[in-house]
Structure formats: C-alpha cells, structure tokens
Amino acid sequence: MKVIKTFAILSLLASSAWATDWAQLRGPNFNGSTDETGLPTKWSQTENIEWSIDLPGPSAATPVVSGDHVFVSSTDLTNESLVAFAFDRKGGKQLWRKEISKEIRRKSRSTFSSPSPASDGEVVVFFFGNGEMRTYDFDGKEQWHKNLGPFAFGWTFSTSPLIYDGTLYMQILQNKSLNTPSYILAMDPASGKELWRHERPSHAVAESLEAFNTPTPYEHNGIKQLLVNGGDAVTGHDLRTGKELWRWETWNPGKEGHWRLVPSPVAGDGVVLLCAPKKNPVYALPTNKRGKLSDKDLYWVSREERNITSDVPTPAFYDGDFFILSKSRRFLSRVEPKTGKIKWETELKSRQQLEASPLAADGKIYTFDFDGVATVVDAANGKILNTIPMEDKANLGLDFIRSSIIAAQGNLFIRTNTKLYCVGKS
Numbered sequence: 001m002k003v004i005k006t007f008a009i010l011s012l013l014a015s016s017a018w019a020t021d022w023a024q025l026r027g028p029n030f031n032g033s034t035d036e037t038g039l040p041t042k043w044s045q046t047e048n049i050e051w052s053i054d055l056p057g058p059s060a061a062t063p064v065v066s067g068d069h070v071f072v073s074s075t076d077l078t079n080e081s082l083v084a085f086a087f088d089r090k091g092g093k094q095l096w097r098k099e100i101s102k103e104i105r106r107k108s109r110s111t112f113s114s115p116s117p118a119s120d121g122e123v124v125v126f127f128f129g130n131g132e133m134r135t136y137d138f139d140g141k142e143q144w145h146k147n148l149g150p151f152a153f154g155w156t157f158s159t160s161p162l163i164y165d166g167t168l169y170m171q172i173l174q175n176k177s178l179n180t181p182s183y184i185l186a187m188d189p190a191s192g193k194e195l196w197r198h199e200r201p202s203h204a205v206a207e208s209l210e211a212f213n214t215p216t217p218y219e220h221n222g223i224k225q226l227l228v229n230g231g232d233a234v235t236g237h238d239l240r241t242g243k244e245l246w247r248w249e250t251w252n253p254g255k256e257g258h259w260r261l262v263p264s265p266v267a268g269d270g271v272v273l274l275c276a277p278k279k280n281p282v283y284a285l286p287t288n289k290r291g292k293l294s295d296k297d298l299y300w301v302s303r304e305e306r307n308i309t310s311d312v313p314t315p316a317f318y319d320g321d322f323f324i325l326s327k328s329r330r331f332l333s334r335v336e337p338k339t340g341k342i343k344w345e346t347e348l349k350s351r352q353q354l355e356a357s358p359l360a361a362d363g364k365i366y367t368f369d370f371d372g373v374a375t376v377v378d379a380a381n382g383k384i385l386n387t388i389p390m391e392d393k394a395n396l397g398l399d400f401i402r403s404s405i406i407a408a409q410g411n412l413f414i415r416t417n418t419k420l421y422c423v424g425k426s
Contacts, residue, residue: 022408023066024118025160025214031266032316032323032360036407038425039362041376041385043412050411050422051092056083057104058399058417059113060158060355065089065408066119069138072420073126075104075113082113084126086140089409092422096140100132107156109399114158118168120189125168129157135192144192148185152178153210155260163189164217165224165239173200173211173230173261182209182231184242198242202231203249206257213264213314220270220287227265227272227287234265234274236287248285248293251276263310263357268317271299271337273324275310282308282315282324284340300340307331307345318360319379325358325367332358332365332377344382348375356404366407370400372416391416 026032040048057075064071072085082100087093105111112129119125123143127133131149136142151157152174162169168189173182182202186195202209211230217239218227225245226237233249251274252259263275267287274283284299302308306329313325321343322335330350334343348354352370359366364385365377372391377384391401403415412423 020408021066021121022406022413023064023121024163025062025064025116026216026264026266026314026357027406029317030164030216030218031268031318032314032357033318034361034407036361036410038410039364039407039412040423040425041364043388043423045390045421048424050424052419052421053087053092053094055415055418055420059111059415060402061113061415062116062404062406063413063415063420064117064119064124065406065413066121066124067138069095069119069124070413070420071117071119071124071126072415073113073115073117073128075111080104082128082130082132084117084134084136086124086138087420089422092420098134098136098140098142100126100128100134101130103130105156110156110158111399112156114156114402115160118161118163120163120166123189125161125163125189127159127161127170133161135189143190146192148172150178152176152180154207155210155212158212160214162215162217167195167239169215169226171211171215171228171230173202173209173228175207175209184215184226184228184237186242196242198237198244200228200231200235200244202233203255204232204252204259205255208232208252208255208257208259211261213262216265216267218267218272218287220267223288225287227267229265229274230261232259234272234285246290246293248297250295251280251283262312264314266315266317266322268322269320269337273315273322273337275315275324277311279309279311279328282310284337299338302340305342308333308335308342312355314357316358316360316365323358323360323365323379325354327353327355330354332367332382334379334382346377346382346384349384349387350375352400355400355402359405359407361407366405366412368401368403368405368414370402372401374405374414390414390421391418
C-alpha cells in the first residue's frame with residue numbers, strides 16, 4: 001500500500017510539472033513562454049489532434065486556458081455578432097456561449113474580436129474593440145459588464161485585458177480626435193470597480209498616439225512594475241497607483257504621424273525590448289532606472305541588423321534570450337538581452353506575412369502565418385523542424401490569421417478562422 005501511495009504521489013508531481021495554464025494573451029510568464037514540456041513537432045489537421053471544434057467566424061484573438069476551461073473570443077458570421085465561448089479543455093465540448101453585441105467590424109480586414117480574454121482562475125474577462133467588456137464566472141454567469149468606449153482610433157482597437165496580482169489592467173492609448181486623454185485603468189476583476197485611473201501624456205502626433213498592444217507586468221530584483229509602450233514613448237508604472245516611474249521617448253524625433261504601435265513590450269534579464277513600427281529598429285532598455293531616460297541609457301539598438309525588427313508580432317523571452325519575429329521579412333532571430341548579439345537567424349519558409357506572436361516552449365519556437373501555416377523551429381540552433389498548414393485557403397477570405405499558438409496543460413491550442421484545435425503531446 002505504501003509503495004502504491006508513493007507511486008501515486010510521484011505520478012501526480014510528474015503530471016503537474018507540465019500542467020500550466022495560459023490564462024491571458026502572452027501566457028503565464030507574460031513574455032510568450034511557458035515551462036510546458038513534451039510538446040509536439042509533428043501533427044496535421046487530422047493527425048495527433050485530441051479534439052477540434054468548428055468556430056462561427058474569424059478572430060485575431062488568442063485562446064486562453066484556465067484549469068479545465070478554454071475561453072475564446074470570436075465573431076459569428078451567420079448573424080454578424082460578437083461572441084464569447086467557453087469549451088471543455090479535455091474534450092472540446094462547448095460549455096457556454098454568450099452573444100456580446102451586433103456589428104463585428106468597422107474595417108474590412110479586422111474585427112472587433114481581436115483582443116484576447118484574460119482569467120484569474122475565478123472569472124474570465126472578455127473585451128472587444130467596440131468597448132464592450134463582459135466578465136463571467138466559469139459557469140457562464142455574468143458578474144459585471146461595462147463599455148469603455150468611445151475610442152479615438154483610426155484602425156480597430158485591439159488591446160487585451162491583463163490580470164496580474166489580483167488587479168485587472170487596461171490601457172487606452174488613443175489619438176486626440178475626440179478630445180479624450182490616453183490613460184491606464186486598474187479595476188477589481190471580481191466587481192469591475194475602478195481602483196485608479198492614470199492619464200498618460202504623450203508628445204506624439206496624429207496616428208502615432210495610437211497603440212494596439214497590451215501592457216506588460218514585470219518583476220526584477222523584487223521590484224514590480226507595469227510596462228506601457230505607445231505614443232512614441234515607453235513608461236514604467238507603479239502597479240498600485242499608476243504613477244509613472246520612468247520614461248524614454250526619443251525613437252521618433254521627427255514626429256512622424258503614422259507610427260501607430262502594435263507589439264507589446266517584453267522583458268527579461270532586467271531588459272525591456274521595444275519594437276518601433278514600420279520596419280524601424282528594436283531598442284533594449286534597462287528596467288531599473290527612474291525618471292526621464294536618454295539614449296545613453298540604451299543597451300543596444302538594432303540599426304544595422306535589417307532583420308531585427310517587428311512591426312506587429314511581440315517578441316518572446318525564453319531560455320535567457322529574446323526571440324524576435326519580423327512580420328514581412330519572415331526572419332526569426334535569437335538575441336542576447338544586454339548585448340544585442342545575434343545567436344542565430346533563420347529565414348522562415350512562410351509565403352505570407354506573420355502577425356501572430358511566437359510561442360516559446362519545450363526547446364522550440366512556434367510561429368503562425370497569415371495562411372495558417374505553423375512553423376516549428378529549434379530554439380537552440382534555429383533549425384526548422386516542421387511546417388504544417390492548418391487552414392484551407394478557401395476559408396481565409398479577407399481575414400488573415402493573426403491568432404498566436406499557445407501551450408497549456410500539455411497541449412498546443414491553435415485557432416484558425418474556422419476551427420479550434422487541441423494538438424496532442426508528442
């Protein structure tokens with residue numbers, strides 16, 4: 001009996017080693033990485049699939065996994081509505097569906113269903129680009145709702161909610177067409193009560209005031225802060241009050257008006273990585289400074305490395321390095337945080353652009369292109385291990401695939417325009 005009991009405990013510990021949630025946009029570490037192991041390198045639309053389920057319309061939102069629930073934001077093309085789903089992680093059964101609102105888009109190539117949900121294990125928060133925010137418990141009972149709009153954006157707003165240390169954060173970095181300020185908002189995820197609101201000034205102009213990314217929490221040497229990037233500036237904020245701790249804002253000295261920002265900040269090893277838009281450089285800054293920073297504070301800038309740039313995908317931090325994916329040049333690069341040294345650089349075989357952010361896990365990097373072709377790359381040397389088409393081109397239409405691949409509870413979860421796949425362990 002004692003042997004059996006010991007074996008049971010060891011089995012439980014072994015299974016829990018990879019039983020990690022992916023409860024919000026950039027995963028459990030907020031940097032596109034996870035400690036999951038045993039993830040596959042080979043699968044297809046029919047092979048090594050534990051389950052798949054049809055989805056009613058396209059969405060750029062990344063699915064999230066919390067416990068035995070998979071939460072998915074989507075559109076429904078049959079009745080032109082925005083919807084929130086909960087599926088059973090183990091079998092793919094639909095647990096509940098909520099219709100949020102009608103009218104799914106204001107631009108032809110994007111929808112209001114671009115932001116990803118976020119969960120703290122008790123509730124799940126859905127947010128959509130038309131301002132609708134709905135929060136449910138895991139049984140699908142609505143806890144609260146509000147609309148954060150109207151917004152002042154030239155394109156479709158797509159910031160995702162962030163839950164960290166018991167607080168729900170949202171950033172609204174917008175232009176001045178409605179005479180409304182840009183701000184960061186902290187709320188209680190259980191009730192929606194506003195905890196604080198911090199207006200965030202900017203010297204940017206026109207479209208360069210707009211950011212479509214998500215704030216990033218980061219803890220280093222015991223110091224926690226919220227990293228916010230947009231409006232030609234990156235800032236660090238006190239998580240309890242929103243107070244600005246430091247700022248750097250010199251990457252657009254000519255005040256170009258079309259530098260809207262999409263990639264979120266990503267941090268590791270005391271370094272925050274910032275991706276300037278429109279094929280412009282990547283910048284590396286320390287996270288332990290205070291006040292107004294200058295270019296002298298930069299660790300490095302990728303001005304000479306033409307492939308180290310990212311207009312849309314947010315880089316990942318994994319195994320001590322950054323992994324930077326170039327949207328249009330189709331290069332994936334492994335870069336040292338404090339020196340900018342390129343350890344390897346791989347040209348992907350994708351024929352289309354890549355706007356989904358890379359997943360880093362189990363010694364591999366997973367990318368996903370506009371056509372729904374997944375590429376698996378060896379994180380150690382940049383070798384391409386496999387390319388796998390996951391969507392039939394007939395289903396693409398005007399809605400390219402932008403949802404990132406995620407890993408949770410020992411599986412990969414892949415969202416295309418028409419399906420959600422749970423890929424089995426290798």
